[in-house]
Amino acid sequence: MPTHLVQITDGSSRRIALVEEPHLRCLTGVSSVYELAQNCIDASESMSDKAHSLATGETLSYDDIYSGRSPWRLLPPIDVPGEPSRLLVAGTGLTHLGSARQRQAMHLADKKSEQEEEAALTDSMRMFRWGVEGGRPAEGAVGIAPEWFYKGDGSVLRAPFEPLEIPSHAEDGGEEAELAGVYLIAEDGTPFRIGIAQGNEFSDHKFEKRNYLNLAGSKLRACSLGPELVVGASFGDISGEVRIERDRETLWCKSIASGEHNMCHSLANLEHHHFKFAGHRQPGSVHVHFYGADALSFGEGIVLKEGDLAEVRFEGFGRALKNPIREEVKSSQAVRVRSLA
Structure with missing residues (x-):
């Protein structure tokens, strides 16, 4: 067990x-x-x-x-006490069989014909198709690289029930219900997966929708993990549910699915393409790696606001992860850099 x-x-x-x-x-x-x-x-x-x-x-x-x-x-189920900079939070997108439909719709208006749709495929859909074709290589072989993004160091991790902040500069904040692997690098540089936890990856989908190249910036914000780290969890076919509450009533709810059975990339392929970089194998460092989302409320027209509650629950991964949403006061004031010259 x-x-x-x-x-x-x-x-x-x-x-x-x-x-x-x-x-x-x-x-x-x-x-x-x-x-x-x-x-x-x-x-x-x-x-x-x-x-x-x-x-x-x-x-x-x-x-x-x-x-x-x-x-x-x-607390979050993983941290590096006193040294948040030794923890790296990252993830992979377009990994789930249900994820590409919402991303394609986000970046592309409906087309009148199948030929027009094929001609106007977004980069997102192309990358998803590459994953379907080459994301599950034979054991020991290297498959196609997935979409990869960086979220921050350990300072971006929020505990269960802590607010997820929509930054003052952001256009939006939207939940992304996912599972995330937790890894520790041994002294010889070997990555060890120590467990898997429920997560809310949280992104700025409005900013990303403007242009796919905004994806990197849309990810640089708080996220949450937990409450439980599950050691020895199966990663086959995992069902779950994501829910948004507003004023203590359900605003939106959807069944979700994760695990290799529901993904176009194998877990081994995702892990290889993250840890192939020598910089990701520094002894003593911790990695939290989000495996991708199956459904987003943003894709169905939901805009989160102050006081909303996001809930993520996957079967077999313990109690639900709950986080309220907090909106920082909007600001257009520039960050000023001082010179030491």
């Missing part, structure tokens, strides 16, 4: 805990997933086995923590 872990803090101390619904059992001897994973790599131990062997500490109510009734609160 997969092992579910959470990170919690009471403001002055932090712990890692094993999820045993409806309770959490705190681990002794380690205070972060990062520390636990490093110890397991160094000792060539199973992370699941080690977590269970250390789960001899205090038992806490998961319900109380999740609902905010406890002095303990949830």
